Amino acid sequence: MSGERHLEISGLRKRFATADGALTVLDGIDLAIEPGSFICIVGGSGCGKSTLLRIIAGLERDYQGAVRLGGAPITGPGLDRGFVFQEPRLFPWLTVEGNVGFGLAGRSDREELVRQHIELVGLKGFERSFPNQLSGGMAQRAAIARALVGLPQVLLLDEPFGALDALTRIRMQQEVLRIWEAERTTVILVTHDIDEAVYLGDRVVVLSSRPGTVRRIVKVDLPRPRDRASLEFTRIRQTIHAEFFTREEPPAPAYAI
Amino acid sequence: MEVQEISELPAIPTAVSPAAWRIPDRALGWIVPLAGLLLWEILARTGVLPPNGMPAPSVIAGTIADLARTGELPQHVGITLWRIALGFTAGAAAGTVLGGLTGSVPLLRKLLDPFLQSLRNIPSMAWVPLFLLWLGIQETSKIGLIALGAFFPVYLNLLSGILNVDRKLVEVGEIYRLSGFQLIRRVILPAAFPAFVVGLRSGLGLAWMFVVAAEIMGASKGLGFLMVDGQQTGRPAVIMASVFLFAVLGKATDAAVQGVGRRWLKDGAGAA
Numbered sequence: 001m002s003g004e005r006h007l008e009i010s011g012l013r014k015r016f017a018t019a020d021g022a023l024t025v026l027d028g029i030d031l032a033i034e035p036g037s038f039i040c041i042v043g044g045s046g047c048g049k050s051t052l053l054r055i056i057a058g059l060e061r062d063y064q065g066a067v068r069l070g071g072a073p074i075t076g077p078g079l080d081r082g083f084v085f086q087e088p089r090l091f092p093w094l095t096v097e098g099n100v101g102f103g104l105a106g107r108s109d110r111e112e113l114v115r116q117h118i119e120l121v122g123l124k125g126f127e128r129s130f131p132n133q134l135s136g137g138m139a140q141r142a143a144i145a146r147a148l149v150g151l152p153q154v155l156l157l158d159e160p161f162g163a164l165d166a167l168t169r170i171r172m173q174q175e176v177l178r179i180w181e182a183e184r185t186t187v188i189l190v191t192h193d194i195d196e197a198v199y200l201g202d203r204v205v206v207l208s209s210r211p212g213t214v215r216r217i218v219k220v221d222l223p224r225p226r227d228r229a230s231l232e233f234t235r236i237r238q239t240i241h242a243e244f245f246t247r248e249e250p251p252a253p254a255y256a257i
Numbered sequence: 258m259e260v261q262e263i264s265e266l267p268a269i270p271t272a273v274s275p276a277a278w279r280i281p282d283r284a285l286g287w288i289v290p291l292a293g294l295l296l297w298e299i300l301a302r303t304g305v306l307p308p309n310g311m312p313a314p315s316v317i318a319g320t321i322a323d324l325a326r327t328g329e330l331p332q333h334v335g336i337t338l339w340r341i342a343l344g345f346t347a348g349a350a351a352g353t354v355l356g357g358l359t360g361s362v363p364l365l366r367k368l369l370d371p372f373l374q375s376l377r378n379i380p381s382m383a384w385v386p387l388f389l390l391w392l393g394i395q396e397t398s399k400i401g402l403i404a405l406g407a408f409f410p411v412y413l414n415l416l417s418g419i420l421n422v423d424r425k426l427v428e429v430g431e432i433y434r435l436s437g438f439q440l441i442r443r444v445i446l447p448a449a450f451p452a453f454v455v456g457l458r459s460g461l462g463l464a465w466m467f468v469v470a471a472e473i474m475g476a477s478k479g480l481g482f483l484m485v486d487g488q489q490t491g492r493p494a495v496i497m498a499s500v501f502l503f504a505v506l507g508k509a510t511d512a513a514v515q516g517v518g519r520r521w522l523k524d525g526a527g528a529a
Binding site: 091093102103 | 428
């Protein structure tokens with residue numbers, strides 16, 4: 001593992017100034033992420049999971065603690081990290097090609113990288129389409145291609161399928177796995193969907209809410225492609241589920257409806 | 258067999274085929290104005306409308322043709338278009354520069370925007386005597402007035418277009434480490450561009466309004482002058498001919514600006 005790039009977070013604490021004092025969003029986060037692994041971060045709304053991802057991306061700079069990529073502290077955004085937002089956030093005045101190659105302006109290998117990554121996400125034939133001509137799933141594929149085009153060490157996905165319908169979401173989960181297997185970048189995916197986290201991740205990091213702390217890290221030792229209906233899958237999902245809904249307040253049983 | 262039957266269904270002739278009566282949507286818009294013109298013509302010819310107040314459309318058309326033949330009309334139209342071109346270009350350029358600067362530099366916005374916004378509240382016609390006093394009765398004052406009219410819509414639309422650029426798109430620019438200038442050029446300006454074109458078009462509309470005002474106030478040439486001349490010499494057909502030409506020219510220049518805007522938008526999309 002030595003010499004390889006490695007994402008390390010230690011003693012991370014993030015506070016936001018609000019009207020009535022400081023609000024601690026993340027408190028004492030320690031995480032070590034191996035290169036090439038697929039990490040899912042789950043938590044309820046307001047647990048700071050998106051903030052954690054934005055800190056890794058370099059979009060939030062004001063924090064305490066250390067966040068290092070390959071030993072070097074993260075001070076701002078960089079091409080070594082690709083970011084996919086919940087919405088595709090494509091530039092409406094650029095074609096798919098223009099959007100995917102946005103971060104590579106002036107590079108001689110731009111055309112080749114753009115072509116490769118449009119093919120990788122399955123958008124071949126749509127290079128010259130504008131974002132308003134794409135479906136939600138296709139637009140998000142373009143956004144993934146844009147995040148990967150700079151050959152990042154780490155791909156950061158912030159609830160990337162939250163806005164898609166259930167069927168498209170499952171297809172996109174399979175797509176992301178395929179892309180990850182092809183590219184072997186480290187992937188960190190933030191989600192509130194336990195099923196999605198167990199289906200995709202090598203490890204699932206469960207965050208508690210207000211302030212966000214690492215409540216538990218669940219290893220998912222299942223071969224891919226994973227069967228969502230298998231006993232092991234269900235067991236892991238229940239383990240994570242139990243972290244959110246404690247025994248004192250169980251989810252309402254089906255027959256009580 | 259069944260399939261065949263179904264495929265034959267639409268061919269069954271009805272007494273009146275609705276398709277035969279269908280008029281294209283574009284033509285629909287012409288029906289009311291053409292019917293109005295016809296009615297106007299009839300009413301004017303039968304003497305229901307006073308000829309010294311509402312001359313018939315055919316008379317107005319004849320007036321335009323006569324004015325064109327004598328070479329008087331091209332001169333008036335030419336000078337009016339020239340004033341619009343100079344005034345609009347100057348005003349739109351100033352609006353673009355100031356709107357772009359105040360949109361991009363917060364300090365400049367805080368310094369300049371309140372002042373410019375307060376100037377906007379002065380009724381446009383209130384500027385006329387001042388401009389005549391400052392810039393004289395010649396061309397400069399007219400062009401200055403037109404430029405002022407074109408300035409505010411361009412400035413305001415560009416500024417608000419820039420300020421309303423989606424923060425989420427700006428963040429994508431930050432992810433790719435764009436510097437301040439690159440961010441403006443590659444994200445903020447393209448995103449604000451549709452608002453800018455709206456500003457140009459309404460600026461042009463105001464430029465036309467101001468050219469009429471300027472030419473009514475004091476000019477010896479131009480469509481606005483022709484209109485006043487028609488009024489003073491009791492020729493309603495000349496007044497209406499001028500009004501008609503203002504409408505046609507205004508629409509034509511608006512279509513031109515819109516076309517240029519579309520072209521820019523497309524070029525911008527192809528590049529970058």
